[in-house]
Each structure stands twice: as C-alpha cells, then as structure tokens.
Amino acid sequence: MVPARFLYVMLGARQRPMGEAQRFAWRLVGANHRELGRSAQVFADPGECRAAVLRLRQRVGDARALLATADAAGGGGWAWRLEIEGRPVAVAGRTYQRQRDCQFNLGQFLHVVPVAELAEPAPVRSRTGAAARQRVAPGGEPGDRAAV
Incomplete structure (x- = not known):
C-alpha cells in the first residue's frame, strides 16, 4: 500500500495566458489516494511550495x-481550516454534510501530516503544441489542476 503523501500541483495550467507566471499548491492524499487537505495559499514555484509543507510539519502542533x-x-x-499565527495554512479539500465527518477528516489530516511521504517536486517543463492542449489530469476535465 502506498503511504500518505504530499503532492505538488500546478494551478490553472490550461487557463493561464502565455507568459503569465505559474502558481503551485500542495495537496495531502491518504493511502487510499483521497485528498485529506490542501494548501490555503498558492506559491510561485514548487520549491517554495515544498518549504511551506516543511513549515507545516514543524508547526502542526501550534x-x-x-x-x-x-x-x-x-x-x-x-x-x-488550519491556521498558524492567525494565517491560514491548510483547508479541507471539500465540504462535508455532517460536522462529525468534517471533524474526522481534520483529525486524519492532523494525524498524517507529520508522517506523510515528502517527495521532491518534479522539474517544471514547458509544454507546447497539440499534446499540451489535450493533456488532462487523470479523472479530470480540461483546465483542472495538473500534478507536478
């Protein structure tokens, strides 16, 4: 079984005008590949995104x-929503019908943050041509987040 892990994602890759800066975020997924939570902020590059994950791991107790x-x-x-020093650092990836389900998910997120696998962000490659316009994230729609 694959352990829980942090993923780095490029936001809006399909809808961004040429020349506009890329933006990145992280998501924490469980061993069953379901999202447990995501970053509350966006970042200029994958390295900055990974640094935010490291800060979260260090300060999750606070x-x-x-x-x-x-x-x-x-x-x-x-x-x-999770805040450190009054600043949002993580949010639920979806809404829940019941408060107890939301609390359970938050508990799962907090439990997994310190032990989740931390991968190095993959280098960002520029895509051009028809293949770039047709690529869609697995299970997604055009314009969805593409995993980095």
Missing part, C-alpha cells in the same frame, strides 16, 4: 483548527 459551515451558494456543508 496550529489552530476552525470548523464552519459553508455558504448555501457554495453547496453548503461543513469545512475546516
């Missing part, structure tokens, strides 16, 4: 967890 209901326009449900 984090403050907040649970709240999402607005009805966004589909409603419960979501969590």
Whole structure:
C-alpha cells in the first residue's frame, strides 16, 4: 500500500495566458489516494511550495483548527481550516454534510501530516503544441489542476 503523501500541483495550467507566471499548491492524499487537505495559499514555484509543507510539519502542533459551515451558494456543508499565527495554512479539500465527518477528516489530516511521504517536486517543463492542449489530469476535465 502506498503511504500518505504530499503532492505538488500546478494551478490553472490550461487557463493561464502565455507568459503569465505559474502558481503551485500542495495537496495531502491518504493511502487510499483521497485528498485529506490542501494548501490555503498558492506559491510561485514548487520549491517554495515544498518549504511551506516543511513549515507545516514543524508547526502542526501550534496550529489552530476552525470548523464552519459553508455558504448555501457554495453547496453548503461543513469545512475546516488550519491556521498558524492567525494565517491560514491548510483547508479541507471539500465540504462535508455532517460536522462529525468534517471533524474526522481534520483529525486524519492532523494525524498524517507529520508522517506523510515528502517527495521532491518534479522539474517544471514547458509544454507546447497539440499534446499540451489535450493533456488532462487523470479523472479530470480540461483546465483542472495538473500534478507536478
């Protein structure tokens, strides 16, 4: 079984105008490949993104967890956010119908952060031509996040 691990993702690769800077984020996925949480911020490069993961691992014990209901326009449900020194560092990857499910997911996230596999970010390669326009993240739609 594959252990829980941090993934680095490039945001909006399909929708970004030529020449606009790339943005990156991280996601924490469990052994079952389901997302446990994601970064609350975006980063200029994969190295900066990995550094944020390292800071989270070092300071997860200092984090403050907040649970709240999402607005009805966004589909409603419960979501969590993790803050360190008042700054959001991680958020739930989705909303939950029940508060207890949201709390359980937060607990799973906090339990796995210190032990999750930390990969080195892959080098970012520029894509050109038809293949670049057609590439879609597995199980995704055009414009979805592409894993780095």
